[in-house]
Amino acid sequence: MTSWGRVEPTPVSWTAGPWSIDVRGDELADITFDGSLVLRAVRAVIRDRDWNTVPVTTFPEALEGNPAPTLPLHFAGFGADFSGALSVTAEGDILTVSFTATAHTDFLRNRIGLVALHPPTLAGHPLTITHPDSTTTRTAYPDTIAPHQPARDIAALAWAADGLDITVRFSGDTFEMEDQRNWTDASFKTYSTPLDLPFPVLVPAGTVIAQSLELSVTRVAPAAVQDDPAIVFSPAGSLVPEVSVGSAVEHLVVTTPAEVAPALASLPLGTRRVAVFDATTHVTETALWDALVVAAAGSFELIGGTRAHFTELNRTHERLPADLPALTFSITPQMHARENAQLVESIGMQRLVVRDARAIAAGRPLHVGPVTLRPRFNAVATSGEAEARPPDERQSSPALAAWTIASAAALFQPGVALVSWFEESGPNGVAGFPVEEAIGWLRELVGHPLLTAHALPRDVWAFAAQHPTGPLALVANLRDEPVAVRLGAPFDRELVIPSLTAARVTG
Incomplete structure (x- = not known):
């Protein structure tokens, strides 16, 4: 193990x-x-x-x-x-x-x-x-x-x-x-x-x-030689986004506009954000959106996009309602494979997905999530929506804490208003598992000026924030071996991070 x-x-x-x-x-x-x-x-x-x-x-x-x-x-x-x-x-x-x-x-x-x-x-x-x-x-x-x-x-x-x-x-x-x-x-x-x-x-x-x-x-030419510079931090020009566990947006999954108002009325008291998605296409179709705007009557923060992968947003954004105030999509690293290496490699792609989603959003805020290990449902089933996959045994693992910090380092970019991960409790949750501490570290930095990390070594991820008590960095090592890293200003120190762990570093 x-x-x-x-x-x-x-x-x-x-x-x-x-x-x-x-x-x-x-x-x-x-x-x-x-x-x-x-x-x-x-x-x-x-x-x-x-x-x-x-x-x-x-x-x-x-x-x-x-x-x-x-x-x-x-x-x-x-x-x-x-x-x-x-x-x-x-x-x-x-x-x-x-x-x-x-x-x-x-x-x-x-x-x-x-x-x-x-x-x-x-x-x-x-x-x-x-x-x-x-x-x-x-x-x-x-x-x-x-x-x-x-x-x-x-x-x-x-x-x-x-x-x-x-x-x-x-x-x-x-x-x-x-x-x-x-x-x-x-x-x-x-x-x-x-x-x-x-x-x-x-x-x-x-x-x-x-x-x-x-x-x-x-x-035909010599291979490139890799150097190992210090990790440097620079102001992102934005704040650390809101951090949530589970879906921070209530999803109305319907087939016709007539179903929107009854679905909205059945939501729990205290619901803040609502999105509506077509049960087949998994995106916010215009007719459904128009019905939601009328039924909500200004009582909720409304969001649209897709309840599935960034893929659906990338392929359908030109037909989404023009008046969507914010865009959302979810992330799972296991659409095509389940290996540990697949999870590690997905982090860099999370950064690219947000880069391109920001361009699609054209200044509108992004709500990313939930980020989950296994897909929440099969968005490409041809025989009808297949049941959700069983829980992933890695949900309770120590390594998931480091992976979540790395995910945050990739996803926390200007234009991202909120990122949500996993669920609150249960086999797909955070409660009682090592990842719960990682979520706590992230929440500590919400709303403070974001510092983006550059010159990161392979499979090492980091970001920082200007906390009132001083700069604070979170650094995750996703390698199967310890790694020595050098942190530039405002930290100016060297540290060794054990395999598949994260470190909380104060300036």
């Missing part, structure tokens, strides 16, 4: 010449060439008609001492039963990953196949797409989070990063790319079977799926 309260498979390192891979369960993670990152990960996924990811069992012992390993896989759950394998071969500057899977039962799928995750540091880098007809398109990895697919009809992709020229060729299906930063995943994802094609699709028992990708890499 770790500080996360969750046991995960021990990563297995695999190297062949200049290539290196960390095998984490079913994921070929951190694929590097000559020490430089090429892909964040490659994995094979099977997703059912509601976009649930079918659980997979791996057999990592097959990798030990094998120069060309094959990782056996067994997918079972949500009505699926597939046996399969990921095979890896490396010859010089070319690495190939192959995936095969056989269906043992009939299965309704939305997606089956290889997924390649590109690091978010590629944002803004030029990208060349080769299409199945051999024509090419020159574009770039998006800087602003792309609401829709930034690359389609893919047979191959080529880009340059960290002194490498990189090409990846796909076979077995047509691929496309989506910007997973929409869901606070730290990646651009290239996946098989375009979303424009119908889904779900029946996969009969006995069907065999076969796909592969080939990475070709050339070193």
